[in-house]
Amino acid sequence: MNPDVRSQMPEVRDGNASGVPTAGFRLPASGCADLHLHTHFSDGTFSPEEIVARGKRSGFAALALTDHDTVEGCERMGIACAEAGIEFIAGAELTAEHSDIELHILGYFLDTQNEKLLTEIARFQLVRQNRIREMVARLNELDVPLEAEKVFALANCRAPGRPHVARALVQARLCSSLDEAFERFLKKNRPAWVPKAKMSALEAIELIHQAGGLAVIAHPGLNRSDEVIPDLVAAGLDGLECFHTKHSTSTSEHYLELADKFNLLVTGGSDCHGMSKGRPLIGTIKLPYTHVEKLKAARNKRATAAAS
Ligand code: AMP
Ligand code: FE
Ligand code: FE
Ligand code: ZN
DSSP: OOOOHHHOOOOTTTOOOOOBBOOOOOOOOEEEEEEOBBBTTTSSOOOOHHHHHHHHTTTSSEEEOOBBBBOTTTHHHHHHHHHOOOOOOEEEEEEEETTTEEEEEEEOOTTOOOOHHHHHOOOOOHHHHHHHHHHHHHHHHTTTTHHHHHHHHHSSSSSOHHHHHHHHHHHSSSSHHHHHHHIIIITSSSOOOOOOEEHHHHHHHHHHHHOOEEEEEGGGGGGOOOOHHHHHHHHTTEEEEEEEOOOHHHHHHHHHHHHHHHHHHHEEEEBOOOOGGGSTTTTTTTEEEHHHHHHHHHHHHHHHHHHH
């Protein structure tokens, strides 16, 4: 491995820096960040306060909230972080597309009161709500008697998604597990799957920038992102999420190399959704704080350029 790349690798839980498992050994997370977290304001199960308490126990210096298509949880998470002595970065994960490829664009350092941002995300929240009704209608056509109101009551948020439908199916004993719900009904091209109208990735980048933020492609290893990176770089993309729970070491290295090639910032996070994926993922990715410093410098540079 190129030593330059290794120096950027996040610390690995229960392992050493090269990822070799070391029984009983746990590296401290101090000076580290998790920049990809979800709460119950989208499809996570933790409250902002619960996720901050867990972040504190793991020793994180900085946390970012990146709920899907909403910034609603940021105020409470900011307060909880301040009380815990943790630096907070307000963010969101916007569902977008480019050349028919679905991409998740992370926005960091967002002005959560920005009018255009709030208007646009409200539009896509409505798309999500209508999609829930459509998925439920398809389930009903398949003689699965789920009610949309049950899903909305369970989700209790403005940005409901497939995980809420899956949880409602399990709660109503119509499926025995979340996996079964996805496998039988909700995965792409399964009978109750409904495609989601998305904003263009180029619009997402512009939307994030005008709200004072930085735009980063989330988990590029999961979305055939490589072919679209040059177009997004031309549109002002700021970074790549090189470290993610579902990235192998070689995938992370690949995106570190691309970040270097395109002069992009490096981010990383666990994509913790609380208990919905069996165990909480917070603590499994520890991004060295130097990357947060670089993000802040880039954010300040953008702000200075916008002001002049
Ligand atoms: P949506 O935004 O409504 O399309 O839902 C996407 C969410 O569903 C993401 O947060 C994923 O983590 C989750 N998800 C996607 N596929 C699966 C799956 N096969 N099993 C469990 N969760 C999934
Ligand atoms: Fe999610
Ligand atoms: Fe995502
Ligand atoms: Zn996510």
